[in-house]
Amino acid sequence: MTGKQLHLNLFIYPDGHHEAAWRHPDSETDRILDITYYQELAQRAEAAKFDAVFFADGPSLAENIQYAARFRLEPITVMTAIVAATERIGVIGTASTTYTEPYNLARQLSSLDHLSKGRAGWNIVTTGAANAALNFGLDAHPLHRDRYARAEEYVEVITKLWDSWEDDAVVADRESGVFADVDKIHRVDHSGRFFKVRGPLNAPRSPQGRPVYVQAGSSEDGRAFAARWAEAIFTAHQTLGSAQEFYADIKQRAQAQGRDPRGLKVLPGISPFIASTAKEAEELHDRFNELTQPEYSLAQLNRLTGVDLSSYDLDGPFPREIIDTDEERSEGSRFQLVLDIVEREDPTLRQLCHRLAGARGHRVVTGTPDQVADTIEEWAEHGAADGFNVMPPWLPGGIEVFIEEVVPILRRRGLFRTEYTGRTLRDHLGLERPASQYAPTHAKESA
């Protein structure tokens, strides 16, 4: 026991992360448009002292809606409804740098940080789904490298906007009639390749200064971006070795940027099937996989790899010959992960589909509560994780069993808090509150 404290997020997918969760009788598919369902999940995670709930997002309809509950309520609204029903837990939501305007997103996340008294996090994505472009006036999805170039400038702009009011800009002196000290409210006057934004933001600086910056890409561009900006990284790894390589690499990159690597938390995804015996856990996993539908699974595989495999025999070997190394496609990090599974396990196409059905490439663990806790501890103690994004295969039961059975073991091993020690998401994650880049003390420190 090293005294290392893990961070745990509950990653809420409407009906659960397993692609067939909606067909399982224990999922509550009829509640996925009911906000109390999400509020209750967040309250449950808060009672268990999780750091945050986490939401994915994308501005287009999944192609395979016919076969699964692949839509969701919009995250800014869902997160707001959750903070209105909770006190301490953080909320991390995905928003795209490719398909939003920085001024608009800056306002909404600032407002969420105010509303929640400092519990907002932003999962920064460039949007992977190519069909999103068609909803925003474009004929084609921008290239991976161009999306990252825009993301880089986007985060620069939005950071300036969040810093544009110094913390003490509001005076509100009724007697003199001075409401704000305008010398402490700064235009950002940004002019770059993608954005031209004058600012300032039209609201005071928020409790956390800025929402927590979370990032989820593990490609080369993604790692470079994360090393500069991310305070937490959500990342997909199938093996301890892969996670260790990523952990060491991203911490080293952050250090090379002059950052304290402890200011960047690495949180792999983990999707647990938990039962009293290892065999029962396997059977539970199998029951979900039996509910999968090839039409859906192959579309999902196509989305992860860019390859259409629908004409191949599901019970034949995975047809390696059709994998090419198209540059644009292979820049996505999930593509390499799928190739690695094929190399390592030589699966049939159906087996590969089942391998990916649980959590789209994130690690699926099956076992007893002790076995799941062992995996978590192993990754945490061997330089692979500062915590985890927990991705329940189905909801709400899949998180209930984790909280009831696994969290107490982690606590007994001294790996997870029994009470919150702070009030903001930055507090929970052990991250500093950044000073405004426009504040004189900050400028002095940087000089």
Add this chain to the structure above:
Amino acid sequence: MTGKQLHLNLFIYPDGHHEAAWRHPDSETDRILDITYYQELAQRAEAAKFDAVFFADGPSLAENIQYAARFRLEPITVMTAIVAATERIGVIGTASTTYTEPYNLARQLSSLDHLSKGRAGWNIVTTGAANAALNFGLDAHPLHRDRYARAEEYVEVITKLWDSWEDDAVVADRESGVFADVDKIHRVDHSGRFFKVRGPLNAPRSPQGRPVYVQAGSSEDGRAFAARWAEAIFTAHQTLGSAQEFYADIKQRAQAQGRDPRGLKVLPGISPFIASTAKEAEELHDRFNELTQPEYSLAQLNRLTGVDLSSYDLDGPFPREIIDTDEERSEGSRFQLVLDIVEREDPTLRQLCHRLAGARGHRVVTGTPDQVADTIEEWAEHGAADGFNVMPPWLPGGIEVFIEEVVPILRRRGLFRTEYTGRTLRDHLGLERPASQYAPTHAKESA
């Protein structure tokens, strides 16, 4: 008594609508970033059976933040936090067609309508503040007519998106594995001058079908737009005659579009100073006006008229000679309203500032509860209003006294409900739920 039922919205401005409200000891300026303040106001309005709470918005910082609390939390988040703390009252929020993308706004308002079980309304604006352009990559604010041309196409697109899932598109049949009937989910394939959007939306149709369409422009372009799209209009009038002219005109225009004019509710703004005697009410109003600051008032006047009056004598006559009739400026409806006050009342510059300090051109009434109720009844009974957007000069006291003193009189006169009869904002306003334009029954009816 005609049995006509009025609609009442509470228009929440952070510290109240009077520009000096923040300086008054009864305003709660220290709570304007505290969400419980807004939740409590909405709960109070809900207890009084108001139709909705209403929020203004604009994506830029007011130029005169030095002298007043002219910032706000972002409306989508505030509305969501309010629906999480209420059961029945509607929420109407302003969002710009000039500075947002229809796909993004469609998602957020759809989500809000789902979360609230059908209580969302959208106040459609083209954004009047010229400095907003500089936060969105533009060198200048688009012209009034171009903003309205974009708004027209925007509403067409977003309506298609909200209609893109037929009401019964979700099947969720666990046995067969069919989640959605994709024949009932429609691409919108819009391609126009301003937007190219494929769709469909990535969420099912919301409880109200579409949020209620509210509109607040009374210019020529604004009236034409409202006649086509608006289901409620928020409008500024200083006199019964002006309000009657507007009411008759907009209803006639709606009818000319083939609409039932009862499907378009006219809701003038009213900002009441209420006291036990008429004299005390005047004194209350005076106390607020004494707290105004010329620097702020003149900037406000400049914003409404486009004219800089800061070099003129505040106690001299209003300098009519400098008003020109610049076409772009005079297309805004508030410009004409200010000119009318000058024509009618021949005020000094200071008097004009005080006339506008209460509610930026909306009607300010001072009087006893009976006198305020008389004004409301007069407008309602003489073809000037279907209801009112109540704009309390300060908060929370300014709405408290209205609810305690005026609402009971309206009830005794049979003008306002004592209980909600429906659950959605459409129910409260007496508006029909629109069918999806893609639904076969709808297509048949239209044929």
